[in-house]
Structure formats: C-alpha cells, structure tokens
Amino acid sequence: xxxxxxxxxxxxxxxxxxxxxxxxxxxxxxxxxxxxxxxxxxxxxxxxxxxxxxxxxxxxxxxxxxxxxxxxxxxxxxxxxxxxxxxxxxxxxxxxxxxxxxxxxxxxxxxxxxxxxxxxxxxxxxxxxxxxxxxxxxxxxxxxxxxxxxxxxxxxxxxxxxxxxxxxxxxxxxxxxxxxxxxxxxxxxxxxxxxxxxxxxxxxxxxxxxxxxxxxxxxxxxxxxxxxxxxxxxxxxxxxxxxxxxxxxxxxxxxxxxxxxxxxxxxxxxxxxxxxxxxxxxxxxxxxxxxxxxxxxxxxxxxxxxxxxxxxxxxxxxxxxxxxxxxxxxxxxxxxxxxxxxxxxxxxxxxxxxxxxxxxxxxxxxxxxxxxxxxxxxxxxx
Ligand code: SF4
Numbered sequence: 374x375x376x377x378x379x380x381x382x383x384x385x386x387x388x389x390x391x392x393x394x395x396x397x398x399x400x401x402x403x404x405x406x407x408x409x410x411x412x413x414x415x416x417x418x419x420x421x422x423x424x425x426x427x428x429x430x431x432x433x434x435x436x437x438x439x440x441x442x443x444x445x446x447x448x449x450x451x452x453x454x455x456x457x458x459x460x461x462x463x464x465x466x467x468x469x470x471x472x473x474x475x476x477x478x479x480x481x482x483x484x485x486x487x488x489x490x491x492x493x494x495x496x497x498x499x500x501x502x503x504x505x506x507x508x509x510x511x512x513x514x515x516x517x518x519x520x521x522x523x524x525x526x527x528x529x530x531x532x533x534x535x536x537x538x539x540x541x542x543x544x545x546x547x548x549x550x551x552x553x554x555x556x557x558x559x560x561x562x563x564x565x566x567x568x569x570x571x572x573x574x575x576x577x578x579x580x581x582x583x584x585x586x587x588x589x590x591x592x593x594x595x596x597x598x599x600x601x602x603x604x605x606x607x608x609x610x611x612x613x614x615x616x617x618x619x620x621x622x623x624x625x626x627x628x629x630x631x632x633x634x635x636x637x638x639x640x641x642x643x644x645x646x647x648x649x650x651x652x653x654x655x656x657x658x659x660x661x662x663x664x665x666x667x668x669x670x671x672x673x674x675x676x677x678x679x680x681x682x683x684x685x686x687x688x689x690x691x692x693x694x695x696x697x698x699x700x701x702x703x704x705x706x707x708x709x710x711x712x713x714x715x716x717x718x719x720x721x722x723x724x725x726x727x728x729x730x731x732x733x734x735x736x737x738x739x740x741x742x743x744x745x746x747x748x749x750x751x752x753x754x755x
Contacts, residue, residue, distance in 0.1 A: 384432050385629045386463070388418065388455055389643035390441040391661055394476065394514035398582075399540075401574035403645035403659040404442040410661040415451055417668035418643050419458050421657075424668075426462040428640055428650060433464040436629035437471045443499075445475035449487035456491045470533070470628040472497055477523035478515040485530040494533040495627075497567075498523055501540045503557045504550070511540075512578070524561045534625045536565035541599045543571055544588040551599045555606045564625040568603050569618055570596050597741050604740070615697040617743055634692040636685075653679050683752035690733075691747045699734030713750050720746060 392411060393404040437459055439452065452473070459465070472495040473488055480498075488496070502508055503517045515523075527535045537558060541551050558566060571590060573583050582588045591599070604614055612620040616634060619627065632639065641648040645659035655677035658664050667674025680688070686705050693700030702710065717733070720726035725739030725746060739746055 384429050384434060384637060385436040385438060385632045385639040386429075386434050386459060387438045387440060387629075387639055387641040387643075387646055388444070389641065389646040389657075390439060390444040390447060391644045392441065392446055393443045394446060394478070395512055396578070398510065398512045399571060399574065399577055399579040401577050402442065405661055410665060411447075413665040413669070414644065414661050415447075415454070417665040418455065421668050422455070422458055422642050423462065425640060425642070425648075428648070429463060429638075431464070433466045434459070434469055435466045436469060436632065437465075438629040439473045439493075441474060443476050443479070444473050445479035445484070449484065449491060452488070452493075453491040460492075470495055472627070472629055474499065475523075475527075476513075476515055477519040480519075480523035480526050482526055482530070485526060485532075489531065496527050496530070496532055496535045498527060498535065498537045500524070500537045500558070502543070503554055507543060510544075521561075524563070528562065534564055536567060536621075536625075536627070537561075537563050538567045538569070540569055540571050541603065542591050542596045544590055546591055546595075546599070548595075548598060548602060551602060552606070555603065559606070559610050564612075565619070565621040565627065566607065566612065567619050570600065600741065604737070613697065614740075617695040617740060631696070634696050635698075636689050636692065652685075653677050681754070683754060687747075687751045690750050691744075694733065694735055694747050694750075695743050699729070699732040701732050702728070703731060709752060712752060716749050720749075 389403070391404050391414065392408055393406055396404075396406055437456070439455075444452065456471070471493050473493045474497045476499050485496075498520075499513075500520045501511060501513060503520060505517050508515065508517060524537065539554055539558060541554075543550075571579075573580050573590070583590065590596075603620075607614060607620040612622055613626075614620050615626050616630070619630065621627070636649075636651070638650045639648060641655075641657070644657055644661050644664035646657050648655045655675050657675045658667065664674050666672070686709055689705065690700055717726060717728070720739065721728070723738075724736055725742060727734050727736050735743055735746065
C-alpha cells in the first residue's frame, strides 16, 4: 500500500482553461466552444494570479494543475506565459507536480516536447472510451485511433508521470465491454487511472436523453458490479486504489488532487475556478466575459463563504473517507465522536467502516456506499 508517502502538505495552484473543441454529451463543467474570449480571459487570469498570489502567504507550491475545459488547446506560448508568471510570483517545491489535462486529438510529439520545456511533469489524457461509437455518442473531439497514438506518445515523452480517464456505467454497457476497456488501458501500461461512473448532470445533452427516455443507464447493481470489477482488475495489475475513483502505481499518486482530498489550501485562477484557504471557500463567476471584465475593472467576479466548524468537519469526512488514508478522528473533536458513536459502531458491525491507528476508513465493502456513509456521519448545519 502507498502509506503516507504521497500526502501533500503544501498548497496547490489551479488554472481553469474554459475552452473546448466540442461540448461533450455529459459535461457540466464551465467551458466555451468559441475562442472569441480567449485573449481577454488569459490576460485576466494573469492579472488575477498577480493580484491573489499573496493568499498563499509565501508557501512554496507543491503542485500546479491546468484543468478545464481543455488546456491542451492553448498554444505552448500561452501555457508558458501562465507558468512563467507562477514561477516568478511564487517559489516552487523542487519536486512540484505540474499537470496538464489534454485531449488525445491535441497530442503531437512537438507539443509534448514544448510542454516539457515549460515545466509540465504530468499529462492527464481524457480518453473516456476506446470504442468509436461510444466517443461519437459522447460527442468527444477525438477518435479511438487518436487515443492509442496519443497514449504511445505521452508514455514515451519522458514525463515524470501520466494518467488517463475512463468512464463506466455507459448506456447499455455490459461487464464484458468494461473489462475490454480496462484490458486495453492496462495493455498501454498506464501508471495511473481515473475511472468515473457516468453521472447525469442537469443542463446537459445526457440529461435530456435520459429524461425523455431515449436512453437508460445501467442500474445501481450493474454500476456496482462494474466498480467492483474495476477495483479487482487494478489490484491484480498492481495499481493502488488511493481514492475511490483513482488508482496509481507507487510514486504516481496525483499530488494535486490528493491535496484537495486532504483539505490542503489551494488557489484557483480563471472563470469558475474554486479556491480554499482552510476557512473560506471562494468561487469565480462561470462566465468568460463577466470574469474578464470583473478582473479588468476590479469589480466582484466571485462569491465566497466562510465555512462553519461543522461544515469543515463534514468536508474532511466526505473527502477523507474516500481516500486510502481515511480521516483522522482526533482533529474532528469530541463533539463529532459523541454525535457519531452509534453510527460508527453500526458501520463497524456491518464491516463497512474500520478504525485503524486513530483513523476512520472505508472497508472494501464500504467503498460501494461512500457518500451515504459520509452523509450519515455529517454534523448538523448550525
Ligand atoms: S473536453 Fe472535458 S471539459 Fe470539455 S466538454 Fe468534454 S468533458 Fe467537458
């Protein structure tokens, strides 16, 4: 098992690049398929970073993450501009992890070399499926052939690490198809995998298809079976499930995402980006024009809330329980222990929770019910 070696105690920086080639059927992230606002948004992001870097209080950055949206559609010069600013404004840990999310159709060996030269250490490839008909249904901008080629290029680019995303629980997906997808992925020798069950978000094309009855998704039992199969295949292949949806070989756990799950502060730059300083949560407006204008004119382009003690505890439980390290009980306090004694005992008896070294952890069985167990442990809102 991975132990605590990959835990990340220092803050991270997130850049949200709000542009995509196409709108994927299931996606509710903030993005635009028009590049019309690219210049003002990037200029505003550089200004926002300069204005807000003090919030990190001089701590060295453990990780930088370019997410979105599709960061790989920016030119290396545009990405390099953001990287240079980050480097000039903040010290960077020696072993900082710098991740770029990329779509397979954007990958070339020239781009990979350019990304490495600006400091990218890790590429996260949005593969989702290796089947052409699935990619067409998802309205992805890439083909399966491009995925295979992109993975080969990324694997041989000399990066410190790389990862792919896959989706299960697709309409009509049988276990055999999911097994085939995992075999193909493992055949490429990836050191890290993020695998997500398809979820129906409002205001997506998928929501419309499901609500009008045009498609139906696998039921809970089938989804659980695919999840268990995923766990089994990854375990056999030597990838550790260090978070419910994330599997990695030793030394390849994602530092940036792990810091979110551990409640470490992070600074989020760009439209819709979230930030957390340990006490307050802040989120930028999910609109490119309003964001760029707000930054430029110095008007409010964000909302924020101060978390209550109980909200902070609930977040630690929700995110911590999903990880290999679980959640440390002592910092949750006496009130949490008293309020949840009976609930914890019940889940211990059901073999869905365990207590080890002062930490509360999900068992293999409990991983199927992570969200329900976490919400049963929630402290009441004030
Ligand atoms: S590429 Fe990613 S962010 Fe863009 S629409 Fe598709 S899933 Fe959403």
